[in-house]
Structure formats: structure tokens, C-alpha cells
Amino acid sequence: MKDDAASFTEEAVSKVPQVTLGFWIIKVAATTLGETGGDWVSMSLKLGYLIGSAIFLVFFIALVSAQIKARNFRPFLYWATIIATTTLGTTMADFADRSLGIGYPGGVALVVALLAASLAIWYRSEGTVSVQSIVTAKAEWFYWITILFSQTLGTALGDWVAGEDRGGLGVGYEYGAMIFGAGLLVVAALYFWSRVSHTALFWAAFILTRPLGATLGDLLDKPVAEGGLHISRLYASGILLAFIIACIVLLPQRSARREPAV
Structure with a gap:
């Protein structure tokens, strides 16, 4: 029984990739694709944020279900699911701050509350929110829902900082990218030269890469x-998708090894 449990643990953990430089390169590209792709469906096709969210929600549920059923790490499936979270996060954030009329600050506050609740419930249920301790289907659902809310928060933060209307700070897209890039450098410095929890830093970086994207x-x-x-x-989304596929093929994609929760 002990050997079976260990085998199951390794199998479940193997569906999550190691967090390397290649991981973050693909992550930023995927979040950028989420912005252009989400806007293409909701704005260019004029389907609206609610219908766009409903469409991406179907893809999100289907891909997460496939990811959970998979017996090992499949790079293309994993990153397709990430893209599903980032496109859905884009339309959800836009729906909250535009269609609901609560503005960028209201959208940020709403998604912060949802993300905090997701992490708190996950921690209370599993005892950790480490991405290297996902050994059950329930933990995987927590993982993907938390990722979804982190992507949504990133969109809301990016719009709030760069936008001039709806309560935005109006710093512009170039300066906004520089601000979030600087935030990522701070997180990286803390990772290498401090004892701050690597789990906390992972989620901080995951959130910050979304508004950068x-x-x-x-x-x-x-x-x-x-x-x-x-x-x-549409063209921007196609270029980004081609770049992501090339990175998945060319950059090392290995499954994560189980480590003690931090």
C-alpha cells in the first residue's frame, strides 16, 4: 500500500512542470495571448464580455478535466489549460470592471477577495498551497481555480495601472509593463537572496506576470x-501562439519533483 501511495503521489505531481526560466517565458507569452485573444473574441468579434466569458469557461472546464484525467505531464495540454485560464481571466476582469460598472479599483478588490478565498479554502482543505504537493483531483481543481483568479487579478491590475478611465491610474502601457517587470525583479531577488517562502513568491510572480502580459x-x-x-x-494572437508552440518544442519541459511544502 505504501508503494502504491508513493507511486500515485509521483504520478500526480508529474503533471505540473518544473518552474524554470523557460516556464516563465512561456507564461508571459501565454498571458499576453490571453489579453489579445480574449479581446479579439469579446471586442473584435463583438460578442461581449459575458458571452466571451461563457465561451472560454467551457474550454477551461474541458481542459482542466482533461488535465486531471491525464496520467502524466503533457506540456501541450498543460499550456493549453494555462491559455484557457488567461483568456477567461481577461474576459472575466473586463466584465467585472466594465459591464458591472465597478471600475478598475472595484474589479481589483473583487478579484483579490476571490483569490484570497481560493487560497484560504485550498490551504484549509489540503494544509498547503504548494504547487509541488498536488496529489489529488481536488487539489488540482484548487490549483487551476487559483490560477484562474490570479490571471483575472493580473488583468484587472494591468488595466487599473495603465488605464485612464474607470478609476485607472493612467500610467500607460509602456510604463505599466516597466512597473510590473520591476516587481518581478524584486520577487526574483527575494527568491535568490532571502528566506521568504518560495510558495508565496511563486504565487506573487504568477500574479505579476499576468499584468505584465x-x-x-x-x-x-x-x-x-x-x-x-x-x-x-487576431494577427498578434497568431504570432504569440506560434511563439508559445516553438518554446514548448524547443525549451526543456520536465515534470516537477515532489518537494516538502514551504
Whole structure:
């Protein structure tokens, strides 16, 4: 029985990739694709944020279910699920701060509460929120729901910092990307030169890469008058998707090894 339990633990953990530089490169590209892809469906196709969210929710549930049923780490399935969370996070954040009319600060506050609740419930249920201790289907659902809320928060933060309307700080997309990039450098410094929990730093970095991707996505597709490059959302999404596929093929993709929760 003990050998069976150990085998199951290794199998479950193997579905989560090691967190390497390649992981973060693909993550930023995926979050940028989430911004351009989400905006293409909800804005360019004029389906609206609610319908767009419903469409991406179907993909999210289907891909998470497939990820949970998988018996080992499958890079393309894993990153497809990440992309599903980031596109859904984009439309959910836009629906909250625009369709609900609560503005960017209200959207940020709402998603912070949802993310905090997700982490708290996960921790109370499993005793840890470490991504290297996911050994049950329930823990995997917590993992993906928390990722979804972190992606949504990242979108809301990016819009709040860069946007000028709806209570935004109006710093612009270029400066917004610089701010979140600096935040990531701080997290990296804490990772290498402090004793701060690596689990806490992982989630901080995961959240910060989302607004970095969101501002980069806005920089690509927004009009020149608004500080963007005015590239078609569809073309930008296609370029980003090709880049992600190339990274998955070329960069090492190994499953995570189980480590003690921190």
C-alpha cells in the first residue's frame, strides 16, 4: 500500500512542470495571448464580455478535466489549460470592471477577495498551497481555480495601472509593463537572496506576470493614439501562439519533483 501511495503521489505531481526560466517565458507569452485573444473574441468579434466569458469557461472546464484525467505531464495540454485560464481571466476582469460598472479599483478588490478565498479554502482543505504537493483531483481543481483568479487579478491590475478611465491610474502601457517587470525583479531577488517562502513568491510572480502580459498585449493591439502599436488582435494572437508552440518544442519541459511544502 505504501508503494502504491508513493507511486500515485509521483504520478500526480508529474503533471505540473518544473518552474524554470523557460516556464516563465512561456507564461508571459501565454498571458499576453490571453489579453489579445480574449479581446479579439469579446471586442473584435463583438460578442461581449459575458458571452466571451461563457465561451472560454467551457474550454477551461474541458481542459482542466482533461488535465486531471491525464496520467502524466503533457506540456501541450498543460499550456493549453494555462491559455484557457488567461483568456477567461481577461474576459472575466473586463466584465467585472466594465459591464458591472465597478471600475478598475472595484474589479481589483473583487478579484483579490476571490483569490484570497481560493487560497484560504485550498490551504484549509489540503494544509498547503504548494504547487509541488498536488496529489489529488481536488487539489488540482484548487490549483487551476487559483490560477484562474490570479490571471483575472493580473488583468484587472494591468488595466487599473495603465488605464485612464474607470478609476485607472493612467500610467500607460509602456510604463505599466516597466512597473510590473520591476516587481518581478524584486520577487526574483527575494527568491535568490532571502528566506521568504518560495510558495508565496511563486504565487506573487504568477500574479505579476499576468499584468505584465496584459500591458504587453494592450501595447500590441491598442491604437497608436492610446500608446499602442495597433496590430490586429487576431494577427498578434497568431504570432504569440506560434511563439508559445516553438518554446514548448524547443525549451526543456520536465515534470516537477515532489518537494516538502514551504
